[in-house]
Amino acid sequence: MNEIKIGLIGLGTVGSSVLKMIIENSDKVQTITGRRLSVKTIVVRNVAKHRRQVPKDVTLTTDLNAIINDPEIKIAVEVMGGIHPAKEFVTALLNAKKHVVTANKDLIASAGEELAATAKQNHCDLMYEASVAGGIPILRTIVNSFAADYITEVKGIVNGTCNFILTQMQQQHWSYDQALMKAQELGFAESDPTNDVEGIDSAYKMVILSQFSYGAHIKLSNMSVEGISTIQQDDIQRAAEFGYTIKLLGISRRIDNGVFAEVGPVLVPQDHPLATIHNENNAVMVTGEAVGETLFYGPGAGGLPTANSVLSDIVSVTKNIVLGTTGHFFNNYQSSPSEIGNIDPKDVKYAYYLSLKMLDAPGQMLKFTQIVTQSGASFSQIVQTKTDHQTARVTVITHKISKSQLSDIKRALRKVNTIALLAAYKVLQQ
């Protein structure tokens, strides 16, 4: 058996690219694994629509059983997306002893543990490199190259839509709405962009990255998640004057024995590597106790980049089949859930960018300074400008303060009707 036959579920952008790569690069894969890969069967919703896309010897069908009941097919590739019926499909495939490769982050973030257990029961591989940061081979790198290190932080730009919008706001001086429209025109944002722009997609990815980094599962409900839809052009410009670029970052840190994870806009110093990640690209920064800071950058989405990650999974599964070593977890690192405790907001510290509008009258700045001082915080940079006859704009960057100090400041400001806090974003320091 020198050929490994593959079943594909889904034939959209990623699926078509997977098919293309398997056909075009099978020589190289054969050199490496000694096996020839070929796609035998593809399950789609509409057979007629896809017939001309597909070589004649490939079976196109609407019926998953064509893969499930075919003993020749060893590996199933799920690139249909969505949680249902993808979850039921993957479960059925694993129970039919098919190894499964998926690019489906929603599925893995919400049902990954359960599916991994099903895979293990069936002595099958379940791999999902493409589920995080498209073309960046970050999961396998964490598994293989940080195996002996103690990861203390993983953070990054993991949503291409948001990064495209923020890059356009910065480079073209567009408003959020203009940039979103452009992203939709170019196919970088969906017509309902909520999942992307509100940070939910990033949060899913941070759940998976945290599992690989710390061996334990964070719940989405334990994360603070903020998106980019309220960012003003004015904030982009003021951040630039301070020497920063605003990026949507997912951050997951070990604090004592727990893990703290969140998603939100962050001011990144302009000469920090994360500040140079433009448009739809993604980047993940992994900090290990031994290795220090490392960064992995690449295309976050797109057919071929994502297909490359799918192919690297297929090659791994193929090697395992050849070596007789299938049925192990993609990530063998499991630490006890008790390690993932609730983190005291007092222990989570950042510098913050605060943007405020206040009545242009004597005593307002004093009032604000008193509130900040009472919380034990202090300023590192302040800029005050007039906006019209009645109001002044004040932007400050604080020294490091805790989440609870920030809450104190917010609470106190809400009681002052002459001062409005427009934005409070974390500041990354180098």
Next chain:
Amino acid sequence: MNEIKIGLIGLGTVGSSVLKMIIENSDKVQTITGRRLSVKTIVVRNVAKHRRQVPKDVTLTTDLNAIINDPEIKIAVEVMGGIHPAKEFVTALLNAKKHVVTANKDLIASAGEELAATAKQNHCDLMYEASVAGGIPILRTIVNSFAADYITEVKGIVNGTCNFILTQMQQQHWSYDQALMKAQELGFAESDPTNDVEGIDSAYKMVILSQFSYGAHIKLSNMSVEGISTIQQDDIQRAAEFGYTIKLLGISRRIDNGVFAEVGPVLVPQDHPLATIHNENNAVMVTGEAVGETLFYGPGAGGLPTANSVLSDIVSVTKNIVLGTTGHFFNNYQSSPSEIGNIDPKDVKYAYYLSLKMLDAPGQMLKFTQIVTQSGASFSQIVQTKTDHQTARVTVITHKISKSQLSDIKRALRKVNTIALLAAYKVLQQ
């Protein structure tokens, strides 16, 4: 046999860090591999000097046979450096059926193929992740995550000493000599820095990276290698005025069926990710036909980062021992040597930064422009400044030209005694 015993050869910065990491992180490694790692024997030149560094139950000896003849020791870690006697040691260890992990780039770049064959004959693993770019897990990533892609270019900052010196020249406005002295003071440069500053160390690493990227071996003698010791502070400043940062890059590209590799100073656009790699850090950019541009960034040297790469090799070997899958090449991708042809300099094209000194008299600029035009080249940017009463400084950036056009320009300029070409550096375009 739940314990894997290790023999260590060398106990310098990297060796001590490997020892420390094995002791401190053995719990995590055991979770992942099911085996406990421990160092049993260390071979050093001077036992007395190291006695206090090492736990009492570890044997310290000057005799390699203590590892070779010990059937309990399964993995030998060579971190002594240099080609001889490291090559003889590693050969003897492999012939004694020990798996070998090494951090020795000189050894692998010059004798890698031979040692890999010896390893295979003995059904042993030979791994050397730490030999390129210290803490960046680049080799294993190319093997595992680009397996099905067609890599078209690999380039990067792979020498921490040069990058430290260039960063200091840029940030402190120091001369090359001042920056070198600082690097030596801080231990980032050796007292004889030739190998680093003349680009030889980078060239070794490009040999290994090219082998992994294209499956074929480039000879050092086929590479054009230029270092940083002639870079002037003036060049750094002029490059900055054009919007570029000067970096020492290794570049290896597929051109038709061949591979072209070289090392030299390159002007990198200030908002390109490679421009933000500061000080002793390294970064490798891999371009794949499917995946596009990806970048891997991290510490290029240092005890613990390098030790982390050694440990990731040890963990891989351990997994292979457990699974019974040792004896495969670290990089299974071998393409036929005929693919690595000699590249015609006409086919290698870049934009160039040219820095010239000319007599401040009528007709000089015309003469220079004629020479450039005759070669078929043209300018994209020009700046002319007076330096004193007699000479003018001219810096230009050309449009893309081939290596042969550049040679034509250089040859013609040598015949003009009123114009001196001070520097010609490639320009990276985004």
